[in-house]
Amino acid sequence: MTRKDKTDKSSTNAENVMKSEKEHSNEESVSQKSSDVSVSEKKKSTEQSAEIKQISGKEPGKLEYYSKEHLIERLSNSDAELKKQSEDLKKTKEEAENWNNKYMRLQAEFENAQKRWDKTRKNLRLEYTASVLKSFLPLYDSFKKALSDDKENTKLLKGFFDQFMSILKSYKAEPMKVEENETYDYTTQEALTSIEKTDVPKNTILEVVQDGWKLDNEVLRYAKVIISKEPKPPEPKPEPKAEIEALEQEQTNQTENAESKDSTEKGADDIKSTNSNKEGNIPED
Numbered sequence: 128m129t130r131k132d133k134t135d136k137s138s139t140n141a142e143n144v145m146k147s148e149k150e151h152s153n154e155e156s157v158s159q160k161s162s163d164v165s166v167s168e169k170k171k172s173t174e175q176s177a178e179i180k181q182i183s184g185k186e187p188g189k190l191e192y193y194s195k196e197h198l199i200e201r202l203s204n205s206d207a208e209l210k211k212q213s214e215d216l217k218k219t220k221e222e223a224e225n226w227n228n229k230y231m232r233l234q235a236e237f238e239n240a241q242k243r244w245d246k247t248r249k250n251l252r253l254e255y256t257a258s259v260l261k262s263f264l265p266l267y268d269s270f271k272k273a274l275s276d277d278k279e280n281t282k283l284l285k286g287f288f289d290q291f292m293s294i295l296k297s298y299k300a301e302p303m304k305v306e307e308n309e310t311y312d313y314t315t316q317e318a319l320t321s322i323e324k325t326d327v328p329k330n331t332i333l334e335v336v337q338d339g340w341k342l343d344n345e346v347l348r349y350a351k352v353i354i355s356k357e358p359k360p361p362e363p364k365p366e367p368k369a370e371i372e373a374l375e376q377e378q379t380n381q382t383e384n385a386e387s388k389d390s391t392e393k394g395a396d397d398i399k400s401t402n403s404n405k406e407g408n409i410p411e412d
Contacts, residue, residue, distance in 0.1 A: 257342050260300050264340060264348055266291065267302075271338075303339040305350045307332050315339055317349040324355035331355045 270288045274281060303315055311330040319336060332352045339350025
């Protein structure tokens with residue numbers, strides 16, 4: 128055997144060895160894959176059995192045999208149980224609806240009560256503030272009168288007056304704007320008296336006697352004013368016929384009075400004469 132043949136033979140042996148190794152590795156990979164598939168199938172079956180356990184709540188058991196009569200009985204019991212459950216569900220829905228209505232009514236009543244309480248509390252606060260501020264209004268009248276009369280201390284009084292007005296305005300209290308020749312408004316003004324006027328319309332303000340005040344759109348004190356009114360119409364003159372009848376009636380009354388007087392005097396004279404005759408006929412002792 129030549130050297131070349133030896134070389135070829137050794138290369139052939141190496142190829143055979145490599146081929147056998149490759150086949151062996153392929154067999155191992157196939158067996159590994161089959162084992163992996165079997166493991167995955169086992170794992171999947173285990174998971175499915177776990178899901179079945181979780182759904183049913185108990186271990187899966189063998190199928191039981193039921194007779195036809197037993198199945199009919201169970202079906203009728205199921206129908207009765209389903210009917211009872213539906214009735215219970217209906218009753219539960221009605222109770223839930225009733226409770227929901229009660230809750231809604233209570234919620235509405237609570238909100239209304241809260242609104243009423245807020246309004247009452249606001250009114251009480253406003254009334255208390257009004258009662259306090261109203262006691263200071265005579266001081267306002269005195270300041271205003273002093274400013275109009277005292278010309279020497281006007282500057283000093285004006286400073287006090289402005290400070291006093293700023294305090295009142297901080298509580299949303301301010302005087303009403305009422306001027307002469309305006310129309311009388313009974314909602315904010317009080318008429319002390321009325322004077323007959325022909326040159327101005329009826330219910331026109333002639334004079335503002337006292338200023339009115341308001342507190343947050345509420346009347347704190349009504350403005351006192353004097354207003355105008357229409358003059359009375361002249362009395363109608365009596366007709367001539369009525370005058371004649373009145374004169375005739377007066378003359379008749381005078382005549383009747385004179386006759387009654389004469390009859391009274393005549394009766395008195397008769398009484399006197401009768402008495403005198405009686406006195407003359409008295410016998411002497």
